[in-house]
Each structure stands twice: as structure tokens, then as C-alpha cells.
Amino acid sequence: MNQPTLVFLVLPILGILLRAFYNVFLHPLRNYPGPFLCRATFLKWMLVQCQGKSSNYLQAMHKKYGHVVRIEPNVLSFIDGQAWPDIYGHKTGHRTGAAAGANARGNLPKSSYAVRTNANGYADIVNVPTEADHRRMRRLMNHMFSASAIAGQQPIIRKYVDILIARLHAKAALGERVDIVMWYKNLTTARKNEFDFATLRAKERITQGITMEKHDFMSYMLKYNDEKGMSEGELMSNSSVLIIAGSETTAIYLSGITYHLMLNPRVMKKLTHLVRSTFASEDDITPNLVTELEYLTAVLKEGGRTYPPVPSGLPRQTTKGGSFIVNQVVPEGTVVYVHPMSINLSPMNFADPLEFVPERWLKDPPAKYANDNLEATQPFSVGPKSCIGRNLAMAEMRLILARMVWNFDLELCDESRGWKGSQLVFNVWEKKPLIVKVTSRWRDGQRGKS
Numbered sequence: 001m002n003q004p005t006l007v008f009l010v011l012p013i014l015g016i017l018l019r020a021f022y023n024v025f026l027h028p029l030r031n032y033p034g035p036f037l038c039r040a041t042f043l044k045w046m047l048v049q050c051q052g053k054s055s056n057y058l059q060a061m062h063k064k065y066g067h068v069v070r071i072e073p074n075v076l077s078f079i080d081g082q083a084w085p086d087i088y089g090h091k092t093g094h095r096t097g098a099a100a101g102a103n104a105r106g107n108l109p110k111s112s113y114a115v116r117t118n119a120n121g122y123a124d125i126v127n128v129p130t131e132a133d134h135r136r137m138r139r140l141m142n143h144m145f146s147a148s149a150i151a152g153q154q155p156i157i158r159k160y161v162d163i164l165i166a167r168l169h170a171k172a173a174l175g176e177r178v179d180i181v182m183w184y185k186n187l188t189t190a191r192k193n194e195f196d197f198a199t200l201r202a203k204e205r206i207t208q209g210i211t212m213e214k215h216d217f218m219s220y221m222l223k224y225n226d227e228k229g230m231s232e233g234e235l236m237s238n239s240s241v242l243i244i245a246g247s248e249t250t251a252i253y254l255s256g257i258t259y260h261l262m263l264n265p266r267v268m269k270k271l272t273h274l275v276r277s278t279f280a281s282e283d284d285i286t287p288n289l290v291t292e293l294e295y296l297t298a299v300l301k302e303g304g305r306t307y308p309p310v311p312s313g314l315p316r317q318t319t320k321g322g323s324f325i326v327n328q329v330v331p332e333g334t335v336v337y338v339h340p341m342s343i344n345l346s347p348m349n350f351a352d353p354l355e356f357v358p359e360r361w362l363k364d365p366p367a368k369y370a371n372d373n374l375e376a377t378q379p380f381s382v383g384p385k386s387c388i389g390r391n392l393a394m395a396e397m398r399l400i401l402a403r404m405v406w407n408f409d410l411e412l413c414d415e416s417r418g419w420k421g422s423q424l425v426f427n428v429w430e431k432k433p434l435i436v437k438v439t440s441r442w443r444d445g446q447r448g449k450s
Ligand code: HEM
Pocket: 125, 126, 138, 241, 242, 243, 245, 246, 247, 249, 250, 253, 309, 310, 314, 379, 380, 381, 384, 385, 386, 387, 388, 389, 390, 392, 393
């Protein structure tokens, strides 16, 4: 072997082997369980992710190794409910001085590889690098999601739900089958644009300020935008992030629920009966009244458990001196996360974890589900960086779902059987079409006259 071959071939291989040896036998995380290849090199997990198989693989690994798995040399995945507050929750414990570090828990910083920058050069609430700046943005954006701001948006939501329902009635009349993922996506995207988040219109909207008495979402933010608020560039960045964060997730969430309802006739029948017997007419299905339907909310929560729109872990990094996670100090600089699909579907947290059982979320659940660890499921995450749009999303989804089952009988078409199981995950779901036969409840066209 000549010298260049030695340098270009043998040395890198030797480097990889030495690194793998260090990772397995000397690394601070060496005592954490996990598959050998994952503990030795990041390549194994990278390959699994590129194949879109991360969700099933990590679920299997948690089944084998328990509540914490070392999935890359420097990455730990958790499925103990306590990991949510410890990693993402509000900070508790000592913040400064000698006792800081291992004693402190919660709100760990986002791991550096998860932080991206924006095309316009301004940060948005998701990628803003400092805690102080995040708080500044969040404080201002909170106004957009107050109870009164959400109530003010109800006519807009209603307008788009009306359009969805009318178009689905037209499809039903023609006997056409629909891709419900696409229909939900169209609805939530159209509605978000109307909220004036759209970047093209956002600039114009920001310039108008609140002088026009326009009570859209943006006005709630602009009203409080003083010198401690956001620059024009930041407002623009956040307008885009709101569209992305808000529309697709809601559509995915609803698609998952619709799929599970169609697979579970018992639940579908119970929900349909509840909605159709509670309201005398479709006009009575209002945001306030649907909130009172406990079973409807339980269906939504079970949907968030069985098909979380964000199925992959949101990476955070342990801090100086290590961070306290699920009763142990995890060494400084480790990337940690809760893996939603694994925690939600683990028998460690739920009875019949693979079944769609909304009853587990009722105030008085059947005995079999009384010991479920409901806090283990957090589709909106927890803590200071959890979903700011949670209440809006829940209000919107309650209304859409109630109106859907009020109007239609839904049937899963053969080509979409196995829809969920066949989907790959590339950080987010692949979002395959979900083909549904939609039958109007009023086959004779007497819609709403029941
Ligand atoms: C069912 C629908 C939704 C789900 C499942 C969902 C889920 C999430 C999750 C898991 C996070 C945490 C992300 C992280 O830690 O990096 C998040 C953050 C966020 N979500 Fe949602 N979301 C939904 C709907 C919405 C809606 C409707 C909006 C707004 C219109 C929205 C706006 C945001 C924003 C701005 C953040 C960043 C918050 C921060 O960093 O302080 N989301 N969402």
C-alpha cells in the first residue's frame, strides 16, 4: 500500500474506530442503554432518519431498553412523563451560584443544530437565540391568542368551515371520494391567510397599524407594540412562522383523528350521536357550546396521543454542571428530548396503548384506564416555548370536527387502509392522501332541516 492510500483510506477508518471506541467505553453517556451501533456512531440513527423509519425504530428501542435510550453517541431520548417538565417545562431550582446546574431543571436551551436563521435576517419566536428576546416576542404575541382575540376570530373560522362543509356536500352529491388531508389543509391555510399572517400582506398590514380599527389578529399585536416590542423585520418573520406553525399542524391533527374515527365505528357512532343529539340545528354548533362536550374533547386528546402532528423529539441541550432529568443528572452538553410517538404509545404510560380509546381522557375513566399517565402526552409541548396557538387550535378543531360529524357519515376507502402505519416520518409526517367516502346525512338534500 503506498503512502497516499494509507493517508486517505486507512487513517479516516482508524479515526472512526477510535471515536467509536471512545463513544462506547469512555464517553460520559457510556452507561446509558441503547443499540450498540447508535452508541458507537451517529451514522446509524442518521440512516434510520433518512429512511423515514425513525418513529417505529425508536419505539422498538424504547420497548427494548426502557424509558431512556441513547440513540446517538451524544443524544438521549426519554419516554417518562416527568421528562416533559424536566426538559421543556418552566425553570425551577437554583439558577445562579454554586448550586446552579444539576439542581436546576426545565426550559433547557434548544440544541444548537435545531436553531436555524431566517431568510430576511430577522429572528422569529422559534429560532430567536436568547431567552430575553424570546420572552419579549412571546409577551407581545400572547395578545394575539388571548381569549378575546380568539373569540374575535370566530366569524372567520366559521366562514371557512362553512365553505368546507358546502364543498364536501357537493362532492358527496356527486358520489366523489375526497382526500381529506388536502381539504383540511386548504381550510386551515385559507383561514390563516385571512388572519393577516400572510407575509406579502403583513408588511402592508404593519404599516396600517391599528389606526384602521381592523380587529384582525395582527391588531392585537400591533396595539401593544411599544419600544419593548418587535421591529418590523421581526414582525414579518413571525407572520411567516405563524402560518407554517399553525396551518399544517392543525390539518394533520384533524386528519389523524378522522382516520382513527373511521377505524373505530364504536367511537365514531358515540361522537356522532352526541353531536347530533345535543344540537337542534347546525347553527347551534358554536365554539362556546362545543367546549362543553367532554367526549368531543376526549376524542381530540386521544387523537393527539395516537397521531401527534409533531411526532419527533424537539432537541434541547443540558446545561453547565448537567441537568436533572427524571431523577438523574444528565451530563452537560447532552442533547435530550422526549420522543412523542414513543412516549404516547408506550405500555409504560397507557393501557391498550395502540387502541383509540377517548374514554381514558374522561373525568371518570373506565377502571382499566384509571392509571394511565395522561401527562405523558403533550402534543403542544409544555413550558415557556410550548405552542402559543394551542387554545386557538383546540377551539378550531372542536368546531370543525363537530360540524363534520353533524353533516357527514365518513367511510375509509380501501386504498387508505393502513394509512398511518405506512407513513414515513421525516421529522414530520409524510402526509399521504387519506381517501374518504363522504356521505351527506341529508341524502334528499334537506340539509339542516332535521
Ligand atoms: C394542532 C395544532 C398544533 C400543534 C400540534 C402544535 C404544536 C406545537 C409544538 C409541539 C410546539 C413547540 C415547538 C418547539 O418547542 O420548538 C409549538 C410551538 C408553536 N406553535 Fe404550535 N401547534 C399547533 C397549532 C398552532 C397554531 C394554530 C398556531 C398559531 C396560529 C401555532 C403557533 C406556534 C408558535 C408561534 C410556536 C412557537 C412558540 C414559542 O417558541 O414560544 N401553533 N406548536
